[in-house]
Each structure stands twice: as C-alpha cells, then as structure tokens.
Amino acid sequence: DFYAECRNTRVFAQRRPRGFGLTCHPRLIKICEAIGIKDIYVKVEGSTKNYLALTHAFVTGLLNQETHQQLAERKGLHVVEMSPSRHFLPQVVASPILSPLKEEDELEDIDRLNLDDFYGEGRYPLRKPKPLPFYVNTPGHIEAEWRKHPFRNHEEVMIRLLADGVVPRWTRDARRKWSEERHEQATAGVVQLPTGIGLSDVVAKKE
Structure with a gap:
C-alpha cells in the first residue's frame, strides 16, 4: 500500500489478491495494463481530470516503494x-x-505511526456514507437487518485474508484446513485462546 500526491491530486493504492482486477481511474487502468499490474485498488481524491498530475502521482508512488x-x-x-x-x-x-x-527522545510523531499509516503520513481516503433508503426504519427491514447481523464484514475479511496470503483460495477445503490449523495451535497454546460461544471442545462446559 502506498500514498502519493501531485498538486491537487491524491492517490491511495491498496494491494488486492489475485483475480481481483483493476479497480481504479480509467487512465490508471491503462497504465497498469501497460506495466503489468493486474490486481490493485486505487482511490483518487482531488482533481481527477488533471491526467498529468494523476500519472505523476501514481508513478511516483510506485517508484518510491521500498523494502x-x-x-x-x-x-x-x-x-x-x-x-x-x-x-x-x-x-x-x-x-x-x-x-x-x-x-x-529523538523520535518524532510521524515515526510512531504503524506501517500501514506511515506512508500515508496519517492520511486516510475519504469514504462517503451512502444515503439511507426510505424504508430503513420499517419493521420488516429492521428484522431483515437483524437476521443479517451475524454475517457482517465477511466480504472485507475475505478480501484481506486473501491479500495477506492467510488463505490461498477462498474455498471450503482451504478454509477448513486453515481453521483446523488454528484449532490445533489454540489447543497447543501457540496462539491466544479466543473467548466466545462454541468452545466446548477446548473449555469444559459448566454443569
């Protein structure tokens, strides 16, 4: 992930797993196809019609990447x-x-940032909330949202797990293998034991 800017154009680039595709500005799509980038998400803020500044910011961000x-x-x-x-x-x-x-005593405030926030210098892309529909407060919609509540954020977690390489493929076999490995690590004390419901195999039930 990197952040770059040129004049009034700001670019926030994030890594994505294989097969995600190019989700970015149409001009940046052509640049990514030319240099061989196949999976990336780029949020552009500010001036989106100054193509020279947009190209300069994106290429500068790619060149300034470091180990x-x-x-x-x-x-x-x-x-x-x-x-x-x-x-x-x-x-x-x-x-x-x-x-x-x-x-x-020699450290500055910018030196204390996390690595994900370091290159953006503490900046975050603007994410405008979607306007609420007219039926948001009706009883039927509230009941439907309550039924979907346990499955919230599943799509974001799936994208992040695939991008970080935790799960190689989002299939049932790959997820079951990863969960079994995590279960063995939890029972062996390698990872911290989570607290919640459904841990009767690890923590004995109270009679």
Whole structure:
C-alpha cells in the first residue's frame, strides 16, 4: 500500500489478491495494463481530470516503494511485526545496519505511526456514507437487518485474508484446513485462546 500526491491530486493504492482486477481511474487502468499490474485498488481524491498530475502521482508512488530493510535504514529504527500468533509480541523484521539507531527522545510523531499509516503520513481516503433508503426504519427491514447481523464484514475479511496470503483460495477445503490449523495451535497454546460461544471442545462446559 502506498500514498502519493501531485498538486491537487491524491492517490491511495491498496494491494488486492489475485483475480481481483483493476479497480481504479480509467487512465490508471491503462497504465497498469501497460506495466503489468493486474490486481490493485486505487482511490483518487482531488482533481481527477488533471491526467498529468494523476500519472505523476501514481508513478511516483510506485517508484518510491521500498523494502523493510530500506525503511529501517532510512528512518534509523527497527521494523517490527506484531502478529496474533505470537500474542502480539513484537518480532524484529528489519534493523538498521549502516545508519545509527535513534533513541527514544529523538523520535518524532510521524515515526510512531504503524506501517500501514506511515506512508500515508496519517492520511486516510475519504469514504462517503451512502444515503439511507426510505424504508430503513420499517419493521420488516429492521428484522431483515437483524437476521443479517451475524454475517457482517465477511466480504472485507475475505478480501484481506486473501491479500495477506492467510488463505490461498477462498474455498471450503482451504478454509477448513486453515481453521483446523488454528484449532490445533489454540489447543497447543501457540496462539491466544479466543473467548466466545462454541468452545466446548477446548473449555469444559459448566454443569
């Protein structure tokens, strides 16, 4: 993921899994097809008709991409990963070798951001809420929404799991294999045990 801007055009690019396609500005679709990018989501804010600034911002964002080691050398800080599989304990991914390591009193506010927010400098794309329909407060619609409530955010979770490589394919066999591995890790104490309903196999029921 990266953020770039040129004049009044701001570009927010996010990675997407294989087969997602190109969801972006029509001019950026042509650029992605020319350079070989097949799956990406790009949100463009500001001026969308200044094609020169739009192209400059997108290409600049692609050229400014760097590895974790390059980021550690540029900022003089450790790049750590906090994963739920390790109880959110930090694991060092990259450390500065050539540049000196900064002390705590030398850090600025921008140095304390997460990696996902670091390249956007704390900026987030504007997501306007959709206008509510006229039937939003009717009893039938409220009951239907309540029935769909347990399945909320499933599509967003599916896209993120595929993009991060947690699940190779969104099939029943792949999801069942991943759930069995997570179950074995939870019973062995490798990952933190979640709390909720349906854990009778792990936690004994109270008689």
